Amino acid sequence: METVLNVVLCTSLACHIVMMDIAIWRVWRGENAIDRLIGVDLLGTLTAAVLILVALISQRGIYISVAIGLAVLSFVGTIALAKCLTDKKMF
Amino acid sequence: MSMLLQLIAIAAVGIGTFFSVIGVLGFLRLPDVFARLHATGKVNVFGVVLLLIATMARAQLEWGVSLILICFLMITGPVTAHAIGSAAKRLGLPMKRAVRDDLARDLNSPK
Numbered sequence: 001m002e003t004v005l006n007v008v009l010c011t012s013l014a015c016h017i018v019m020m021d022i023a024i025w026r027v028w029r030g031e032n033a034i035d036r037l038i039g040v041d042l043l044g045t046l047t048a049a050v051l052i053l054v055a056l057i058s059q060r061g062i063y064i065s066v067a068i069g070l071a072v073l074s075f076v077g078t079i080a081l082a083k084c085l086t087d088k089k090m091f
Numbered sequence: 092m093s094m095l096l097q098l099i100a101i102a103a104v105g106i107g108t109f110f111s112v113i114g115v116l117g118f119l120r121l122p123d124v125f126a127r128l129h130a131t132g133k134v135n136v137f138g139v140v141l142l143l144i145a146t147m148a149r150a151q152l153e154w155g156v157s158l159i160l161i162c163f164l165m166i167t168g169p170v171t172a173h174a175i176g177s178a179a180k181r182l183g184l185p186m187k188r189a190v191r192d193d194l195a196r197d198l199n200s201p202k
Contacts (some may be wrong), residue, residue, distance in 0.1 A: 001094060001097050001098075002097070004101060005097055005100060005101050005104075008101050008104050008105060009104060011108075012104050012105075012107075012108040012142075015108050015111070015112060016108070016111065019111060019112070019115045022115055022118075022119060023115070023118075026118065026119070031124075032124070032184065033182075034124050034175060034178060034179040034182065034184060035124055035127065037175055037178075038118070038124070038127055038128055038131055038175060039118075041131065041171060041175065042114075042115070042118060042131045042134060045131075045134050045135050045138075045139060046111070046134070048139055049107075049111065049134075049138060049139050049142055052139065052142045052143060052146060053104075053142065055146060055152065056100075056104075056142075056145060056146055056149065056152075059149070059151045059152065061152045061153050061156060064143075064146060064152070064156045064157060064160060065156060067160060068156065068159065068160050068163065071160065071163060071164060071167070072163070075167045075170075075171060078171050078174070078175070079170070079171065079174050082174040082175050082177070082178040083174070083178070085178050085182065086177070086178045086181045086182065
């Protein structure tokens with residue numbers, strides 16, 4: 001059962017890394033600015049998912065704390081960029 | 092008991108990865124900014140939260156930090172999606188194959 005869990009975790013990690021590549025490609029070749037902003041938000045979410053999978057594989061809880069920090073910074077950055085794109089000024 | 096927790100962890104990781112793949116496929120294939128935003132919300136709410144439930148089922152990891160991160164993601168996911176959608180609407184991005192646009196009708200109607 002432990003080996004089954006490890007196989008599922010490694011397959012899921014590979015899937016998430018491929019999905020991060022897709023998100024980076026959409027940020028690079030997006031249709032418009034909002035499309036790229038959605039790509040950046042998705043990239044932050046997938047990076048947090050990869051960190052949680054690494055915490056599950058290596059069984060060390062410090063990676064979940066790193067994922068919390070990443071989620072906070074991704075949230076603030078996305079909100080600030082959306083406001084900056086709409087109002088053409090930051091504050 | 093340990094067997095049951097491992098089964099819960101395997102199921103949560105599998106379903107979470109399935110939702111993430113569906114969300115990213117929708118982000119690639121859907122025709123519109125708003126529809127793509129709807130698809131990426133699934134990755135935020137279902138994919139990462141199910142992975143965190145899998146970490147809570149593992150006995151070696153502490154579950155309080157995972158619970159804090161679940162609450163944070165549940166709060167900030169809709170806020171982020173609403174901010175991006177509001178920005179797209181105010182920038183005037185087109186909606187493809189839209190049946191009706193109630194917000195534009197309300198904004199253009201005289202008081």
